[in-house]
Amino acid sequence: MRYAPTDSPVFTLTTGPVDAYPAVLRGLAAPVLYDYDPAFQATYQRVCEKLQPIVKSETVPLLLQGEPILGLEAAAASAIGKDDVVLNLVSGVYAKGFEGWAARNGAKVLELAVPYDEVIDPADVAAMLKQHPEVTVVAACHHDTPSGTINPVGEIGAIVQAHGALFLVDAVSSFGGMAIDAASANADFFITGPNKCLGCPPALSILGLSRKAWAKMKATAEAPRASILSILDWEDAWKSSEPFPFTPSVAEINGLEAAIDLYVSEGPENVWARHALTAKACRAGMQAMGLALWPKSEGFASPTATAVRTPDGIDEAALRAEVRARYGVVLSSGRGETLGRLTRIGHMGPTAQPLYALVAVAAYGGALTALGHSVDIGTGTAAVLAAIDAS
Template sequence: MPRPNPAAAKYTMSAGPVSIHDRVRQAYARQLLYHYDPEFHALFDDTTQKLQQVFQTAGDVAIMQGEAVLGLEAASAGMVRPGDKCLNLVSGVFGAGYARYFRNHSGQDPIEVKVPYNRSIDPSDVRKALKQEGDIRFIAMVHSETPSGTINPVKEICALAQEYEAITIVDAVSSLGGMDVPVDEWGVDICVAGPHKCLGAAPGSALIAVSERAWEVMRAHPNPLRGSYLSLLDWKELWMEQRRFPFTVFVSQINGLNEALTMVLEEGLTSRIKRHSQVAQMCRMGAKGMNLELWPAGDEIMSTCVTAIAVPEGIDGHALVDQMRESYGIAITGSLKELEGRLIRIGHMGYMAQRVYVELALTALELSLRDLGYPVELGQGVGAALAAI
């Protein structure tokens, strides 16, 4: 068994998961309860109610047991029928990946609105596709596209979907808890989030807000999906209506998630969103202070979850990430697929969305760039970040 590296990362500021607060860590370590213990039922109910507040919804919320991608796939598995016309909005790696779920369940390739991976979807292009096709039933989109550090105009797109009577599936995996995601106000039908990003917990749950319209579509499916790990209907009909879990619940995961949601609400959603926005601005200004180029095409489409920075010419992006982790104890991340090696991402989410951690990350970035031979004046990035406060 390999021995621990004394210089291993002390702070995780990746694109998720990130380091979490001690209160949340300790919650995961609590003694296990039987999942039919009344005490656990009360905890599960409390967790659901808190999640409704963070989703800003009066509708149903399901907590599926598995990584957030489980919820994204479950949305298509439960609603899409063979032959359904689906629209996939692609502004990055995660958006592109959703096509496989539409393809698997509709039996055909989705229609696509695609932009370069440093840009955001234009609602006018969505309207054009809806008008041209006429009978699109489902639209999938990503709110915060973390591989690119960009955001999409979910509010405007959901308004178009309602106008054209299409069902919306929104990936808010990284944004919930750090950006405003008012599910009811925007009219989102299925909104999927993860606990391991801005909510400040560990991966292991798919958090899903479901509209009544989405439930109706699931029930009206020619072969309603029941008795499956992908079944949202099982959670509705067994747990919500009969108080019977579909299977054994990840008890420790609920302990940690509940504590993280408690901390979100103690801070206040508005204050928490403001905090994420402020540290994101700090990080961006710090990168600019080092004469680095931010990856997104404009400030208005930059996510507050991560800061995406183009790898400067002559620098190996993988080596830069390794240097920050191994020499300075800050674990950030590169990107995925087409973007791999082209950019790095500093994650400032949840507990790590604090000024001191952004300062540490920027200091480690400056030092690592210097170590790799990039001309950078030590202190200029951190100084620019502090000036932005």
């Protein structure tokens, strides 16, 4: 029995989009209200206000009407002017990708880079900033998803704040799945979205902004206005009494409210615990089958995605295709520099349940074996169970 490429998959264990929680899907199906209807304006304000205690930003979180790549591009466009000097901390493909946006208004961009299977050392950031007192903005990617690694943004943020620069953090694929928020990251721009660990579809950005971030944007001449890239246009839009710059994505806002309610009702700590355990079990299973994690140290492996190095001689795309055809399981590839070198298993939102690690390990192992790289699936799955049972 083989699954055809257009057959519905049985398990989507990707790094996002992941399937949405059932309650989120039902939220998406709620009646679509007129954006200026007071009932919808009240909903919009309520959703933004519900986000604040979980995002822990100084100001009410701001929504942009596009998946988080919009939040990242808009933040760069709004916060970084031609006179800024940006220090871009690069430990992976996504951080590297930020460089182009950082430079869009003409700013100078410095880089502190490490190999993509390592993470940034806060001491290096401190040293770099000492050497470059002119740096005004530091950008970091908390979870560089294509590597499955977690950078110590809290420590880095403290250094950045002491330096007096603006700290911009991409927390798209970690927020909601582990203990990270604008406050603990010491971030001025905490950019994330509901489409990873909160279990929504992709279509919105969430920005947790400090007062310093707002001041900087207002002082940045290049900050977009009357554009989908504008953050400033949306400053007061969360208030039910104020207009929207343009029509918000009503259905997605409804879905987001369902996701927040679920998250708060389950309890963030509980949500994080199941993400962590799923990742731990997944790593245990993969390693028990003799496979290597991509991150050099398990200490900084993400609790929301497990990146497994592709064994030599294996075509990674063919491997994922086999996983899907044979078992109906969808996994994620690497991106850019990591493409072809690793496979990623997402542990995000509804799929952050320990037994999904079992599914992933068995399917990955089975397909690998089918492609000629034999692994002992029994050992792998037993290790998954042992990790779960030890919790």
